[in-house]
Amino acid sequence: MSGADSHQRDDRSVSQPVIREALRPVLDPELDESIVDLGYIDEIVIEPTPSADRSAVTVRFTLPTAWCSPAFAWMMASDAHEAVSTLSGVETTEIILQDHMHEDEITTGINTGQPFEAVFPDADGGLEAVRASLDHKARLARQFDAVDALLKAGMTPGQIVSLTPSDITDSSGDRTHIYLQDGSFAVSAPTEPLTEYLEMANEEGCLTGDDEPLFRTPKGEPVSIEIFEQLHRRNRSAKVNVNGQGTVCEALNESRRKALGRSDD
Amino acid sequence: MYSHEGEDIFVIDGHIHMWDASEENVKSKGGEQFIECFYDYHTGFTPEDRQWTYDEYRAYDADRLKDDFFTNGVVDMGIFQPTHLKDFYHEGFNTFDRLGEMADTYPDRFIVNGRFDPRDGEEGMQELERQANVRDMKGVKVYTAEWKGESKGWRLDSDESYEFLEKCVELGVKNIHAHKGPTIRPLNRDAFDVADIDDAASTFPELNFVVEHVGLPRLDDFCWIAAQEPNVYGGLAVAAPLAVHRQEKFGEIMGELLFWLGEDRLLFGSDYALWNPDWLVETFLESELTPAQEAEYGVDFGLETKKKILGENAAELYDIDIEEQKRKLQNDDVSVEYGLESMYSNTVGGAVADD
Numbered sequence: 001m002s003g004a005d006s007h008q009r010d011d012r013s014v015s016q017p018v019i020r021e022a023l024r025p026v027l028d029p030e031l032d033e034s035i036v037d038l039g040y041i042d043e044i045v046i047e048p049t050p051s052a053d054r055s056a057v058t059v060r061f062t063l064p065t066a067w068c069s070p071a072f073a074w075m076m077a078s079d080a081h082e083a084v085s086t087l088s089g090v091e092t093t094e095i096i097l098q099d100h101m102h103e104d105e106i107t108t109g110i111n112t113g114q115p116f117e118a119v120f121p122d123a124d125g126g127l128e129a130v131r132a133s134l135d136h137k138a139r140l141a142r143q144f145d146a147v148d149a150l151l152k153a154g155m156t157p158g159q160i161v162s163l164t165p166s167d168i169t170d171s172s173g174d175r176t177h178i179y180l181q182d183g184s185f186a187v188s189a190p191t192e193p194l195t196e197y198l199e200m201a202n203e204e205g206c207l208t209g210d211d212e213p214l215f216r217t218p219k220g221e222p223v224s225i226e227i228f229e230q231l232h233r234r235n236r237s238a239k240v241n242v243n244g245q246g247t248v249c250e251a252l253n254e255s256r257r258k259a260l261g262r263s264d265d
Numbered sequence: 266m267y268s269h270e271g272e273d274i275f276v277i278d279g280h281i282h283m284w285d286a287s288e289e290n291v292k293s294k295g296g297e298q299f300i301e302c303f304y305d306y307h308t309g310f311t312p313e314d315r316q317w318t319y320d321e322y323r324a325y326d327a328d329r330l331k332d333d334f335f336t337n338g339v340v341d342m343g344i345f346q347p348t349h350l351k352d353f354y355h356e357g358f359n360t361f362d363r364l365g366e367m368a369d370t371y372p373d374r375f376i377v378n379g380r381f382d383p384r385d386g387e388e389g390m391q392e393l394e395r396q397a398n399v400r401d402m403k404g405v406k407v408y409t410a411e412w413k414g415e416s417k418g419w420r421l422d423s424d425e426s427y428e429f430l431e432k433c434v435e436l437g438v439k440n441i442h443a444h445k446g447p448t449i450r451p452l453n454r455d456a457f458d459v460a461d462i463d464d465a466a467s468t469f470p471e472l473n474f475v476v477e478h479v480g481l482p483r484l485d486d487f488c489w490i491a492a493q494e495p496n497v498y499g500g501l502a503v504a505a506p507l508a509v510h511r512q513e514k515f516g517e518i519m520g521e522l523l524f525w526l527g528e529d530r531l532l533f534g535s536d537y538a539l540w541n542p543d544w545l546v547e548t549f550l551e552s553e554l555t556p557a558q559e560a561e562y563g564v565d566f567g568l569e570t571k572k573k574i575l576g577e578n579a580a581e582l583y584d585i586d587i588e589e590q591k592r593k594l595q596n597d598d599v600s601v602e603y604g605l606e607s608m609y610s611n612t613v614g615g616a617v618a619d620d
Contacts (some may be wrong), residue, residue: 030482065305066298069451101298102449124417124453140485237485237525239516245482247507247514248447251309252302259305 013089270393280534
């Protein structure tokens, strides 16, 4: 990465940290975690271009196994491409997937703007369907965290199932104040699990309005008090699944990077 | 036989292999990537001083397997699950017939399961019958996400699959081990799907469906199905080694499994040679849930539960009477070769792991 550092001084807006921050919101869709935090990024190269104030950016990344789902790999490459190419100081973007069984198809496809379905005509079930099912899983896991935080904050299941998105808008930084019983008293809960849940619920599209129920069953229905506990347990399973799979991938990633001589990342 | 806290623990390793991924046997790039990926799993979850070299790992013989299983006497029996992968390896990776030789040599120590793939049609049906006739076969391993020609996988609840499952019922093959876990070429949307287990299990209540790798990365779907289908079991291969460096994550997964399935429907598996049972059994026995996890799940992961998972549940599925089996093992070739006779006498006082 030292070569890249010498170039970045030429540019006023694009730097290694800026690119890394731009990539941070890109998630491994299965693990629901940032590809930067997961350590998938091998190298960021920033080079000058003829247009003096804009750079050519190349990002190389490697996944924990050579056969991580091509659809997942595609989403990460595609989201990374979008995240970098929309930065103001970036002239050209190249995302390179390394050491994957479909590295050439994915790298070429992403950088030439082809759709997944054109590159993988054999794949049954389009990319959007895959993304939707992963968003759904991520929503359930995040719902567990949000509900868990509210239970720990002292709310009852009855109060929790009655919440709507407009009830969780009063946040001051780390804490969100939720007014109950017509505003007669407020509960304070951590903001992060609530906003993360809301983000993914919107992504999945299971919410029907600001004054409609916030939490939903797997099918997107409002949650009744009768099924509250069982649903919370099922969502806990979704959370444990994501954590467990994340643990497996983390270990594979470490081993693989060691074997490939890239453990210095 | 392992002795732990004064109790004998009869261990049946429910998921083992004897593979050949030697350079001579590798047929395609996929074969090389496959064993590389296995090796990453191995090094990722094996204590450093117990790791194999890559060359050792590519291919090993019956003697190595025997030493790994019986030198410290921790494992009593193993169940081979075949993985043919003929597109990747000239002679196959871990084949029914090669595994059979091992079981023929040590009949009381090893069980060999068969395999089927409904896409093999009539020929596959005959092969299944042949396998069942070669030995008193009680189980098969199936791999629904495997590619074959144009097909990118198959479903356990398809009509073609049901013909094979009917044949299994007829042949007395009652344990269907379905690989639902890490997938080689997961191109299709449902490559990780476990939903097909649901219908198959309710349509064939006389069969047992052991979901290998507990469905990771679909643990939640698996648990939900298993909670409703009493003939669905979880195989702990891949999950168990999380106990090595990721005790807390392992505890969460065990908590889920015990909560939804209970202690009678889980089977230990080392996935040998992905991991060695000689140390993994001990790691598993010493693992615990944290107090917070115990409170959260309200389940017991004590010695009685572990004994069931490590051997008693598999014994039930494979019609093994443990006391009778101990008598058989007391003087078999393995016990004589490794000096294990005394641990199978009636008294407690089995082997202790080497570290």
